[in-house]
Amino acid sequence: MEGLNLLVERNIAPFVVFQGETLLTALGKMSGNKSGFLCVIDSRGHATGILTDGDVRRWLTSREFISLEEDALEAANADFTKLSVDADARDIEAAFSSRIRAVPLLDAAGRVAAIAFARSGAMAIGDRRIGAEEPCYIIAEIGNNHQGELEIAKRLIDVAVEAGADCAKFQMRDMTSLYRSGGRADDPSQDLGAQYTLDLLARFNLGEKELFAAFDYCQKRGIEPLCTPWDLVSLEALERYGMRGYKIASADLTNHELVSAVAATGKPLICSTGMAREAEIKELVQLLRAEGAMFSLLHTNSTYPAPFKDINLQYMDRLAEIGGCPCGYSGHERGIAVPIAAVARGANIIEKHITEDRSQEGNDHKVSLLPLELGEMVRGIRAVEESLGSRDQRTLTQGELMNREILAKSLQAAVDIPIGTEISDEMIVIQSPGQGLQPNRRGELIGRVARRDILAATPFFPTDLEDERISARHYKFDRPWGIPVRWHDYKKMLEISSPDFLEYHLSYRDMEVELKDWFVKPLNVGYVVHAPELFKGDHTLDLAATDVDYRRQSIDELQRLIDLTRDLKQWHNVSGDPLIVTNMGGFSTAHALPVSIRPELYERIEESLAQLDLEGVEIVPQTMPPYPWHFGGQSYHNLFMDPNEIAAFCEKNKMRVCLDVSHSQLACNAFKWSMKEFCEVVGPHTAHLHIVDALGVDGEGMQIGEGNIDFHMIAEVLRKTCPNASFVPEIWQGHKDSGLGFWIALDRLETLLANSAIEADSVFSGKLAV
Template sequence: MENESRMSMTTFKIGDFVVGGPRTFVIAEIGNNHNGSLALAKKLVDASIEAGADCVKFQLRNREALYRTAPGEEGSEDLGVEYIQDLLNKVELTNDEHRQLREYCREKNVTYMCTPWDEPSVDVLAGFDVPALKLASADLVNPYLIRKAASLGKPLVLSTGMSFEPEIEAAAKLVRSLGVPFAMLHCNSTYPAPESDIHLGYIKRLQEIHDVIGYSGHERGTAVTIAAVALGAKIVERHITLDRNMEGPDHAASLEPAEFKALVDGIRQVDQALPWNGPGRQASQGELLNRENLSKSVIAARPIKPGDTFTEDNLRVASPGQGLAPYRLPELLGKAAHRDIRIGDFLYEGDLTGEKTVKRTYRFAGYWGVPVRYHDFRKYTEMIDPDLYEFHLSYRDLSLAPENYLETVDCRRLVVHAPELFENSELLDLTADDLDYRQRSIDNLKRVVDATERIRRYFPHADSALIVANVGGFSMDEPFPLSHRVALYERFVESCSKIDFGSTELTPQNMAPFPWHFGGQRHQNIFMMPDELVQKAQQLKLRYCTDLSHLQMTCSHFGIDFQDALAKLLPYTAHLHVADALGVNGEGVVIGTGDVDWPETWEKISAYPGTSFIPEVWQGHKDHGAGFWHALDFLTQLG
């Protein structure tokens, strides 16, 4: 097998596109489906762009160089060859028309490629400044054309249809010796190809022969091509046509524009689903949410006093999954409890280590605090003396009397985080299309205002009572059109006009592009983009709760500079959720392990001492606030 000590070239560029990277290079093969019409060819270019293709490809032939002059009488060629030649007489474009298509693609900002079927056609394409050349399956066994194409110094893409494995290996060896980057495409050269003849699993063998491989498909539908991407294809080529019923050998094996768009959409979904950062299996943010809600924990089966020994009799397993996982119960057995544990209380890491809760003191330039629930408020007052508390309310909390849980504190600010989820699994959305749904959201926010006013009685020295809310504007399966944002903001303003906020202040939270709503992902449409947030703050006289994790994910997704965005938002920020983020959906990871540049970020934030913050760390409340203390210790070290 010829792959020993071969030169590795796992990525290369075709134009500005990095082939072999995380995004599949999608070629719309127009070929001769223009039927000899330049106007139809341009329509196919437009359709390919609309469908999301990265590249459009044509075919170029010099008929005199390509075909022999048959000896003997006319009609002596085999019937199949006669048919192909007759068809090409009808559907070919001139060299000048091909040149016009090259310029049209340049104007449309789409990559142009072409398959030369002979050496004179390579010379023609040399004058087009093509970014790469594609060689048809028929020429994988033609070292003369391969050498000629490689002489341009451009990347090559070679299809392997109709070939035997020794021929594929020989072609790969030849191109490597010529020093140009290249890809090899698995292919079955029948039109359309029966699924049983495609042998898609051969892609894995092709990866042993060469580093960058792809798939050129001629089958019906899109499923096999999408599967090829899942198997490792980095380039995909499919024929496109405006009408599959047109005359010609390729139309029947082509996709019409709507099908091609469905193919590209499917490939992009696989592109996003394939990457794995390793090592090992990691749980996603949405899974962590569901793990907490659906999994199980070790809890106390009966009251446990300090000094009592943990046994199988005083521990048991129950939902939800907010404490030690069940498999860790044996680690507790035989250890002594160091705290009072009520029946039903979770067991935590601190119960294994014996670490005791101590009084903690922090000082920062701005107001600082931690998130709390009603039931754990008094516990935190014993551990810290913060500048504020941020009450994270559930919809059930709105039916409770705060007086049963609170005591007067000497805090400088009160923050209340409105529930995201209300009765009947309904998310708060002040911008909803459904008028009844929108009214229910308005009524629910009024309930939050009432609860905040009642809580404020226990914060007599607070300079403000901020209500943090995710105000809506999300969609389920895809973002709304940009033009729809105006209506969403108008609905937000209209909804707010129906609420008497009293002594409270609504501070909308900036959102990430793909917010998690109780274990499921949505698409966010408003209160997300930094420049838009600034504009709306000025226009609507708003201040925000700026969530750094959300902001980092937004900047990562849209390629925005995080520090520039933060500098723009801080003048309009009343309160901060200080949290780290990883990628576009790794929300609230352990501070210092994500993408946020903390020294520069904290320097900017410290210049706004009137701004308050809490560390919002995923599961930070567990083990008596262990995640919060780690985050606050980390920020203290920044100065």
């Protein structure tokens, strides 16, 4: 298998099951070792069979009666490949195929002494996997930049942790065994360069006790300690400590004695290839494979600092071919541009030196990053990783869809087209905005018979190319339900359906109208008002803004909306205080804000609310997603995402919220929270619901059934926690084509839950929002 990274595991306990142990025991072990593989052995340690998850499935399907209490050997494959533990690595490699992913290795007595695994393109240090499908493993190289002081070493560890690095790396040397004359810096026989280096090492070397204390501090701070052993004495000490992985310095790439000794530990190796010829790199790879080591290679130019013209990042591709393993880059150039570029080119590992002060004594300081630079590099790498995506997929993002609506063109009716009319070319015009059929579908439209009355200067929609249309009807739900509307379309929506209330979605221009121009007599439905996201002058409402003037404007704009909401009451025959759904603010543009400052932001919101005249209305903050879209641009939200923060805010201020299930599912997806637990915490504080699907971490406003929300679960939780909360299907652009998106959503919600177990034992009547 080309590019096979062979791992020989001598700790066989997790990968064997004794003959006579049950299948249930075997399945538990297989789940625990995450290899999908077990070797069945007898009481003498001899291999009697191989058991894989595939073997278990085949055995289960072949049995009329199934009992997991049967002997694991019953389901095992007795015809399996096994080799001697002394077999050449090339022979072991040759035994693997797409079907065979593990081979037991036997000692002279036929006992299982080790198991060889095929690790194609991946390795692991501790619990952190390293490879093409994993985030880049970022090593903050402290080396000897601690200047021989443990306290400086600890401060640099803190720098690595705060920057978000995965590993803090050191170097260990036994000066007595490593250098002739015991490493004396005053040895007159040493060359000038060697004498300079020896002098630095003699003064700045950390001893075993101090290094181990630094490693312990890494463990305490939650970052992986890694170390380069420069000699066998240091390796022995590091093994005593329990190091989980090792770095081989470029200077030792041809030191096969040390490399073999490190490989023999069974720990993963990261090997720098600076100063090495390709033939020497190939020799190293051959040696590591023969030792059955799990390893990776780093492209390196060992010049301090390395000129950009000498970096040759493209050689990483060749290195990956030679090693058949994860590859990365260890940089000695100035700045952060090259390592970020290396990640864009596929680097799985990045190593960079760090320092407190570049003017300190020693070559490494000159090529090291300062604390802020390390953080900038890590953020740059993570941004590049996030941006790489897939070469085989082109998906329109939510932001692109929003801007396509605004900026693109669509097919619109040039004249009124009565239902039943055959659509001709001259009836079609291409105009902005792009809210309907795209211009490239003009040919499909010509010759179709209009299935609805199409007014001039309105867009054609995809449904105009279909033979059937979903229409609005009268829905029944066991809690108040409504639909989002604008001033211009609420009458039409009321004509074709019977909602309990309307949710007016306003722009800042809608706030400037005379209500008497849109209402003739009071309506017999309730209403909710959704605040504009954007006000005049590109002002996004933010009651938590640090800028006093900006926050004052937000307060004033929200007061205008409150006044308008009170005025609307005369046009609706309802009692009670209408709800105002709003985003309270607390967003940021460059990155998410630290959790530690959230209490301050919530306090500013409370101060802002205290300046509002809220008589006759109820403000309900909207639960928010982590990466909201503001008119085609993405930002970061910081507030009203965490369920416990939301509950605490509501309890303290005696307020309720609008639970937007799409927004909250996105937050749960991003932060690995349980949506069920989220709804259990926020549900009791919920006055109103926005029901809509979600996908990933920023795919909001999706049609029901096109995301990853479990609506059956949410319905059950919300029935218990907020049975009287009202809801709307807030599908993005659901109002288009006479509200088609809303009618599809309501139909799907009924179908989804009418078939669920909830209907049988609750008052839900098969609807979501009941």
